[in-house]
Amino acid sequence: MVALSELIPPEAIRLDVAAPDWRAAVRAAGDLLVADGTSTDAYTDEMIQNVVDNGPYIVIAPGFAFAHARPSPAVRRTGMSWVRLAEPVEFGHDANDPVDLVVALAAQDSAAHTDAMAALARLLADPEQHDRLQSAATPAALHALLRSHDGVEEPAAAPEPASAAPDAGRTGTEQHKILTVCGNGVGTSLFLKNTLEQVLGRWGWDRQVSVEATDTISAKGKASEAVAILTSREIARTLGDVGIPVKVVQDFTSTDEVDHVLRDTYDV
Structure with a gap:
């Protein structure tokens, strides 16, 4: 297991950065990845092109963009960077x-x-922790907050009654499957997968329903194996009709919203 604070070292954090637009904001985050040897400038260009090609689906929660692109030769090792902007951008x-x-x-x-992404999702979904991250005065202070959350699990809530659990899947397998989908299959889809798995765990459905994060191309081929797709509005438009329900989630960090979408999916 790689901890969140390992993937985002202090030198990969910049606070109160001036950026005139979203491209500059993504480039500032990419520059930090380049500076610590995680990736090259080509990967930063790929992150920007990802938004150009697929729309702003990387904005997965209010005020929060999760910039990424597909794994490529421009990635030297797995890592992350953190840029807090001086002024918000559209x-x-x-x-x-x-x-x-x-x-x-x-x-x-x-x-x-x-x-690490599960830990980040929990951090950003917690209003108190979010406020602390927003008010951290230095990269070292923010990194200390990230480090304090390494390995911290969210306490489980009481599950739904066992009778509410779904039966065997529509394809005759032991589990239902839900796909979470993004443009690349390694970023926002994993974020949504983590949030959905938290909700399934609370319900006591985690043995009956599995979750797979995937990309738009693969999702069309895998749709026949699943009962539903959860994704952003932009990716839902890209997918079109895949023969199963495609449910839109606006805030990928919100267990309340995902809970509502899951109830609508299963009509419970």
Whole structure:
């Protein structure tokens, strides 16, 4: 398990950065990845092009953009950076603009950073912790907050009654499957997967429903294996009709919103 504070070292944190627009904000986060040897300038260009090609789906919560692109030769190792903006900028997202925090991810694959992303999702979903992150005076102070959250699990709530759990999947497998989808399959889809798994755990459905994070291309081929897709509005438009329900989530860090979407999916 790679801890969040390991993936975001103090030197990969910049606070109160001036950026005239979203491109400059993403580039500032990418420059930090380049500076500590995580990736090259080419990867920063790929993160920006990802938004150009797929829209502002990386703005996954109010005020928060999770910049990333596909794993590529421009990624030297898995790492992250943190940029808090002096003034918020518009990415063009219907619900979550303007953005004052950009966290960038450069991933060699979709495996090593999943626990760190779960920790980050919990941090940003906690209003008290979010306020502390926003008011941290120095990179060292912010890194200390990240380090204090390494390995901290959210306490489980009482599960739903066992009778509410779904039966065997529509394809006859032991589990239902839900896909969480983003443009690249290693960034925002993993964020949403972590939040959905928290809700399933609270309900006591985590043995009956599995969650797979994937990209838009793979999702079309895998749709027949799943009961539903959870994704952003922009990616839902890209997917179109895939033969199963496609549910839009605005705030990928909100267990309350995901709980509502899951109830709507299963009509409970």
